[in-house]
Amino acid sequence: MDAMNVPGARRKRKILLVTAYAEYPMRAASLDHLYAFRHYAEDDVYYLNLVLKSVPSYVLKVDFDLIIFHTFFLTNHWRGPDHFRKMLKRAAILKDSRAVKVMLPQDEFIYSDLLGEFINEFKIDIVFSVAPPDTWRAIYRNVDFNRVRFSRVLSGYLDEKKLKQIVPPEESLNNRPVDIGYRTAGKPFYWFGRHGFLKQTIADIFRQRAPSMGLSTDISTEQKDAIRGQEWYLFLARCKYTIGVESGTGLIDFNGSIRECTDQYLRNHPLAKMEEVEAACFPGMDGSVPLYAISPRHLECCARFLEP
Template sequence: MKVLVLHRRFRLQDRPTIDDHLYSFQRYGGDDEFAYLNLWGPAALTEEILAYPYDAVIFHYTFLAARFDQDFEQQYEKLRPLLQRLKGYKVFFVHDEYVFTRWLWKMIRDLDVGHVYATIYPEDYETVFPAAETGKTNLCSTVLPGYVEETRQMWINSRTSRSRKIDVGYRALQSDYAFGQHGYLKTQVALEMQEAVRDTGLHTDIRMTEDGYVNTIVGDKWFDYLLNCRTTIGCLGGSSLMDPDGSLRRAATQYSKQHPKATYEEVEQACYPGMDGQIHSHLFGPKIFECAMTCTCQVLVKDDYRGVLEPGRDFIELEPDYSNIGHVLEMIRDISACETIAKRCYETLVASGRYTYRKFAGEIMAEIRSAAPLQNADQTGWREVLRAADEANRKFERVLRRRHLKQSLAQGLYQISPRLYHTVRQKRHGGGAER
């Protein structure tokens, strides 16, 4: 098969899980051939790319994440007639399905998407992708947001064994109640743990990432960071709030800015009364696999781990009301117990081979092959597609390099003076978020 993969890069260097997911199709797709196009705008879709009869077109979650951009409506109106020209069986890989979902519905109809690989469970399919909105039945399959990349695991195993200097480490995007009570959990657990470890003598590094990628760790440095942590804290990913047009997210964010000390109950009553809890798909995020890969013991909030992970065996369980946090701290101090739990989690998620990108991509490509009618297109045209895609990708890489320099300068300013950083950012962006 000849497959076009449409994705979008927002940074020169990003989290390892993004590249691992994106290129898993090419790495483990067998005899299938892939053209990767960084779809940064209409100019990337040249005539050579538009005219070729692909067997399949994959819309990667990095491209579909562009729906979060404030100007996405204008972006899409320019791209839509071009995307409609693309031939081949079309599939979506979607993350964060619970917000700006109306754009996904529209794109599924406009582009005649054949299948959606989503990070939700079957009980939420009709809520998130209703047939009345998509015009499709039997549209979805469940996949996880991330898996284990074998080549990266080999690199991790090659790292020099060393003592871990951080007792409790954590990084997550700072959140308010814009994604419901569950969406706030990754921030809440950080705040609770920061308070609990105060004056305990434990060496901690618990930080929230902010707009401008402050405190974000990317590339190989992320795994070096995990290798330096004895334990990390976390929870299952996702949201409990269905927000098809993003209006609830905007309302909750604005309310939280105006009332910074507002409780969940206040935000819920003011912005989405009775609407939280519509979706229940809380899935393993990539971080759980990454911690398993580095044998970093995980402290995870109690939830439904679908029988895959067992509390006490694969992770230290933290009660949702934090009532057992004293016991959790005792477990964290027990170095031997933490190492045993981390090794068991490694056996469950990594050594078992059940959750690898090899298995994921192999199964996905087999499904696409069975659904996509082969076009038997010529090789000469395919070489032109590869050339055009490579040229478009290199052109935008120069833009990313300039952005990378600006982001590095911004992070340096934050290290010197967080207050000055936020003042400058407020003047330049009006307080808005940027990718």
């Protein structure tokens, strides 16, 4: 019997999730985040990847209740105004949809004015931000907070179904071959600020000092050593411990000018240290806004100490 004909049954809502990604294989946490909506929502969830083309006209034939602009669509702002606005053009047909529109931004410290532009242009109803609430008005300085609702979320979550992969039932913590394992994707840029450099700094310190204490490590900050897909959980299952810091930064680059200044300064002064670049491009700004957040790495670390 159709649920619509069952007395008291809730109508399944139609949800459109808009994304734009070409990465394959994806990082495990990213894959889980993307498909959590289909796995856990008791509704019909449709996925639309705009990485190569615009919204097909037939999509408008579906009367969606909710449109989610996913992190993978919004992180195109990293590539600057021209590219981000090109992505907005691909999604432009959705502007006038009567559906509730929400967005899941991350890395809100960079090109934050572009995110505000998107909110206003697409008439976003709710922003699910990973930034602390007391920073929202600073980040989204051109957004009407009387119209748009904000709610805080984590940058990712740990799927309970993955726990068995992180904590193999047959293997105790003491039997794992690696004492400390860690990955981060490449050296941060100076325009991340000092906090953004911590994920590199802790890797350097542990890699240097752990062997002298008799600890085995598998630590890398090289992009070539990135671990993707389900291999990431297998890696965690080999490690007794991992290291980490809160993700985020301590400053806002509204329009990319700090990034542009920093990159130009380093082209002219390739050996410049952090203090010199800061004085030239963002004096007194680092640490002014605490945009720090818990990441899925923290949850994965905690999960390794759960009883299987």
